[in-house]
Amino acid sequence: MGIKGEPWATCPLKQEIRVGLWEPFVKSLTGGRPLQNYLTLYSPSLMDVKHFTDTGLIDFDEQKNMYRGVVGVTYNYGAYAKAIKLGLGRPEMLLPGNINEILTQVKNRCHKQLLEKFPFEAINLDYEDSIFSGSKSLPVSEYLEALDKLFDIQDKKACQRFCLFFTTRAEPGQLPHKVVSDLGQIIDQNLLISAAFGQAFNQTYSVNRGADLLDSSYDDFATLGLIKLIVRMLSDRDYEATNCSAWWLNRDRSGGARLLHAAFIVEKSGLKSPPPASILRQYGSRKLGYHARHLLLYLNSRATNGLTILRESAHRVTLQAKHENDIARLLSKTYQVEVPEHNGK
Amino acid sequence: MVTEGKAEKVPIEVSSRILRHISRGIYRTPAAALKELISNSYDARATEVTINTGYPVFEDITVRDNGDGMTREEFKRYIKNIGFTNKVAGDRIVMPKGEKDRHFIGHFGIGLLAIGQLAKNAVITSKIRGSDKGFSADMDFEQFEVRQEQGLERAVVKDERAIESQEKEKMKQASSDTRLPIGTCLIRDIKFSPEDRDKHFTEVELKTTRLDVKKKLAGEIRDEVNPDAIKFQRYSGSFEDLLALLREMGWAIKQGQYPYELLLWELGVYCPVPYPEISKFMKGEPLRHIYELTKHYSFSVKVDGFILTKPFEARFFEDLEFPIEQVFTWKNHTYMTVNGVSRKVTGYLLYKRRIRPRLMAGVLVREGGIAIGSYDTTYLQYPYNEGVKFTQLTGELFAEGLSGAINIDRNSFNETDDTYLELAKWFHIKLQTEVFPKIKAISKEPTAKRRAENIKLVKSVLSSFATQARDPQKRISFEKLGIKGPLLSIEPDRLIINQEHPDGSGSGSKVDKLLFIAALVLKGKVSPSDVEELQAEVEKLKKEARKRGYQG
Numbered sequence: 022m023g024i025k026g027e028p029w030a031t032c033p034l035k036q037e038i039r040v041g042l043w044e045p046f047v048k049s050l051t052g053g054r055p056l057q058n059y060l061t062l063y064s065p066s067l068m069d070v071k072h073f074t075d076t077g078l079i080d081f082d083e084q085k086n087m088y089r090g091v092v093g094v095t096y097n098y099g100a101y102a103k104a105i106k107l108g109l110g111r112p113e114m115l116l117p118g119n120i121n122e123i124l125t126q127v128k129n130r131c132h133k134q135l136l137e138k139f140p141f142e143a144i145n146l147d148y149e150d151s152i153f154s155g156s157k158s159l160p161v162s163e164y165l166e167a168l169d170k171l172f173d174i175q176d177k178k179a180c181q182r183f184c185l186f187f188t189t190r191a192e193p194g195q196l197p198h199k200v201v202s203d204l205g206q207i208i209d210q211n212l213l214i215s216a217a218f219g220q221a222f223n224q225t226y227s228v229n230r231g232a233d234l235l236d237s238s239y240d241d242f243a244t245l246g247l248i249k250l251i252v253r254m255l256s257d258r259d260y261e262a263t264n265c266s267a268w269w270l271n272r273d274r275s276g277g278a279r280l281l282h283a284a285f286i287v288e289k290s291g292l293k294s295p296p297p298a299s300i301l302r303q304y305g306s307r308k309l310g311y312h313a314r315h316l317l318l319y320l321n322s323r324a325t326n327g328l329t330i331l332r333e334s335a336h337r338v339t340l341q342a343k344h345e346n347d348i349a350r351l352l353s354k355t356y357q358v359e360v361p362e363h364n365g366k
Numbered sequence: 367m368v369t370e371g372k373a374e375k376v377p378i379e380v381s382s383r384i385l386r387h388i389s390r391g392i393y394r395t396p397a398a399a400l401k402e403l404i405s406n407s408y409d410a411r412a413t414e415v416t417i418n419t420g421y422p423v424f425e426d427i428t429v430r431d432n433g434d435g436m437t438r439e440e441f442k443r444y445i446k447n448i449g450f451t452n453k454v455a456g457d458r459i460v461m462p463k464g465e466k467d468r469h470f471i472g473h474f475g476i477g478l479l480a481i482g483q484l485a486k487n488a489v490i491t492s493k494i495r496g497s498d499k500g501f502s503a504d505m506d507f508e509q510f511e512v513r514q515e516q517g518l519e520r521a522v523v524k525d526e527r528a529i530e531s532q533e534k535e536k537m538k539q540a541s542s543d544t545r546l547p548i549g550t551c552l553i554r555d556i557k558f559s560p561e562d563r564d565k566h567f568t569e570v571e572l573k574t575t576r577l578d579v580k581k582k583l584a585g586e587i588r589d590e591v592n593p594d595a596i597k598f599q600r601y602s603g604s605f606e607d608l609l610a611l612l613r614e615m616g617w618a619i620k621q622g623q624y625p626y627e628l629l630l631w632e633l634g635v636y637c638p639v640p641y642p643e644i645s646k647f648m649k650g651e652p653l654r655h656i657y658e659l660t661k662h663y664s665f666s667v668k669v670d671g672f673i674l675t676k677p678f679e680a681r682f683f684e685d686l687e688f689p690i691e692q693v694f695t696w697k698n699h700t701y702m703t704v705n706g707v708s709r710k711v712t713g714y715l716l717y718k719r720r721i722r723p724r725l726m727a728g729v730l731v732r733e734g735g736i737a738i739g740s741y742d743t744t745y746l747q748y749p750y751n752e753g754v755k756f757t758q759l760t761g762e763l764f765a766e767g768l769s770g771a772i773n774i775d776r777n778s779f780n781e782t783d784d785t786y787l788e789l790a791k792w793f794h795i796k797l798q799t800e801v802f803p804k805i806k807a808i809s810k811e812p813t814a815k816r817r818a819e820n821i822k823l824v825k826s827v828l829s830s831f832a833t834q835a836r837d838p839q840k841r842i843s844f845e846k847l848g849i850k851g852p853l854l855s856i857e858p859d860r861l862i863i864n865q866e867h868p869d870g871s872g873s874g875s876k877v878d879k880l881l882f883i884a885a886l887v888l889k890g891k892v893s894p895s896d897v898e899e900l901q902a903e904v905e906k907l908k909k910e911a912r913k914r915g916y917q918g
Contacts, residue, residue, distance in 0.1 A: 098423045106418045
């Protein structure tokens with residue numbers, strides 16, 4: 022019998038990302054000690070929280086029945102109720118609503134409560150849709166606006182070092198044409214300005230232009246574009262990415278969604294950034310070359326390790342065998358009295 | 367008197383409307399209804415109960431326990447005779463080895479009605495140890511109808527007349543059976559895997575939560591009164607945080623602004639759950655025996671991830687501003703003897719000048735570990751008015767043999783019951799002879815102490831002043847010269863202050879005035895006899911001023 026539970030909770034590919042991408046980043050940040058606090062988009066199954074608890078990266082306070090330092094935001098009240106039901110206990114804080122709105126709208130009823138918990142040592146924005154989507158009436162995506170706000174608050178609360186996980190749907194149809202062309206241009210401009218970047222780019226991808234990379238490997242093109250975007254936004258707050266990586270999860274058997282999972286270790290930069298101006302308003306037109314240094318990190322890692330792409334069609338069976346027991350164990354970690362499986366419901 | 371006509375024997379009957387009313391809900395609050403389900407788990411020898419209320423939407427409420435479970439036949443017998451039970455409150459429940467035995471707390475056999483008060487539909491699933499078969503029962507309570515609201519199904523109570531007309535129809539068709547059907551139940555067997563043979567549990571899933579219950583718990587009634595109120599209020603990560611919130615919110619809690627938090631607090635009060643592991647309950651402390659009382663129940667209740675304890679915060683005991691000033695404890699006192707068997711009570715009262723949360727002021731009576739009602743600020747109808755002191759005490763009485771005095775809602779006592787009255791009498795004597803005299807003495811202590819300090823201060827200041835005024839032979843002396851005696855008098859060697867005079871008593875508000883007058887006397891500006899005269903003159907002028915409208 023397969024594991025019972027919501028599809029996103031039982032997905033072995035997602036578990037591989039928890040184990041292979043997120044866990045090493047948190048460990049490298051904390052040296053293995055539990056996180057002081059962790060902001061996550063709390064999907065009802067809370068598998069990330071349970072996995073980090075299992076690996077000692079989140080403290081579970083047994084006396085209080087509470088995930089210490091965990092702050093979760095659920096997308097609606099139904100998910101909120103479910104998250105409480107499925108956990109081993111309660112997170113230190115759980116807020117219902119849209120994280121983007123909570124972060125950016127001062128009048129949002131949860132804004133103040135969330136603000137009090139900043140700065141975070143690790144932030145997991147595991148979005149399920151594209152960060153470039155959102156309301157058409159806004160000049161920029163609400164996701165990017167919220168991300169910018171998040172870095173701003175981290176900065177204002179004097180955060181020196183943190184871990185950021187960021188997920189977005191990024192299959193070709195999800196990236197607007199303007200974004201794709203801008204990304205190509207940005208890469209080309211960086212290639213012109215930084216010789217080191219150009220060399221690493223060529224060595225990694227065996228092409229010399231952004232447009233060529235798009236033609237030869239969309240996945241690489243989009244990955245580099247997203248990393249570039251985040252690095253640039255971080256630099257507006259004098260942060261730099263001292264480590265970054267990205268994995269793809271392709272749901273080629275169920276709907277075709279392609280989810281790009283990026284991970285960063287972010288530190289306060291010793292360098293002064295160029296004069297702040299909003300990337301949100303001037304997308305793709307400034308700070309040329311400034312970020313090339315940070316991107317070299319990624320390019321070197323990409324050249325050494327390749328680009329990890331997990332496909333349902335190719336990897337599901339193997340990863341199912343690898344993670345099945347762990348997933349079942351994590352799912353069973355609830356505070357509820359256990360009711361054995363039966364044929365009645 | 368002459369008897370005329372034929373004698374007739376008429377049966378005394380109860381209207382079905384009354385029975386229906388009872389079946390629809392006898393519990394004052396959702397917490398009281400949930401308490402009934404928890405009591406059932408306790409009586410079924412469960413050691414763990416978990417409840418999911420579905421907060422903040424309260425769509426489905428689930429109660430699970432690891433108790434003995436039921437067979438299909440046992441369950442059928444139960445639902446066909448709600449109100450009939452072999453259980454007698456107080457009977458011993460033999461627990462597995464290593465755990466202390468319990469006593470039954472339910473005895474009306476109407477726990478199932480609690481479900482009918484909370485939801486239209488419920489699914490009960492249960493399994494006993496040593497079998498791979500269990501059952502699942504889908505229950506549907508007839509007194510409700512389902513309405514759609516914001517895309518969700520909600521149950522509301524049907525119109526009384528509609529129910530009655532349906533019932534008349536049924537009566538026509540029915541045989542001589544006098545029982546009143548209140549719903550239907552579809553039971554089916556379910557199969558478990560062989561490795562789960564030794565597992566045992568009962569799960570109650572309440573579906574289609576009754577609209578009023580949902581509204582009450584979600585605070586919608588509050589929001590309807592004041593639509594501008596913040597709908598999502600402070601989050602509590604642990605039961606400890608929740609208790610802090612209740613303490614800080616004060617009156618807002620009593621006014622129903624935090625219904626969900628209040629529900630949890632009430633469950634913490636009601637259930638036979640342990641006291642928190644805080645110092646006052648630890649070894650060597652006066653409340654240790656109370657802690658032991660609940661610890662031996664081996665019963666844990668988790669609601670929405672909160673581990674319920676008795677609702678005490680460590681801060682309650684470590685409050686520097688309002689410390690616990692007195693602890694009264696009684697261990698196994700006999701409050702009544704029936705047929706040579708004594709009925710015992712164990713309890714305590716704590717005296718604290720400010721009790722927070724306010725809900726905790728009063729005394730809580732427990733029978734078999736379960737609270738009956740809430741904290742009672744009348745102290746079981748104590749016949750004398752002790753004013754503010756009623757709000758400065760909190761405590762619990764664990765009494766034996768009270769089951770007969772409990773009303774059917776298990777939330778109040780029949781106040782004319784002999785046992786209850788005997789317990790009240792015992793308690794009132796304790797209040798009269800031990801508690802209130804001691805509190806009165808304690809409450810005077812700080813005033814006497816403060817006044818002594820003020821007198822010391824006045825002496826010190828005036829002695830220093832006398833020295834500076836080159837009148838070192840003048841000692842300052844407080845003496846008792848009677849309430850009508852002069853405030854100040856001068857002897858060759860000393861200035862005497864009459865400490866029985868209202869202005870010489872050392873009262874904080876009079877110290878400055880006393881120092882000023884005494885300084886004038888020491889300086890020779892006025893004589894002691896002038897002081898009285900001047901005071902009288904000032905009083906007269908003040909009266910005149912008031913007549914002319916001066917309000918200061």
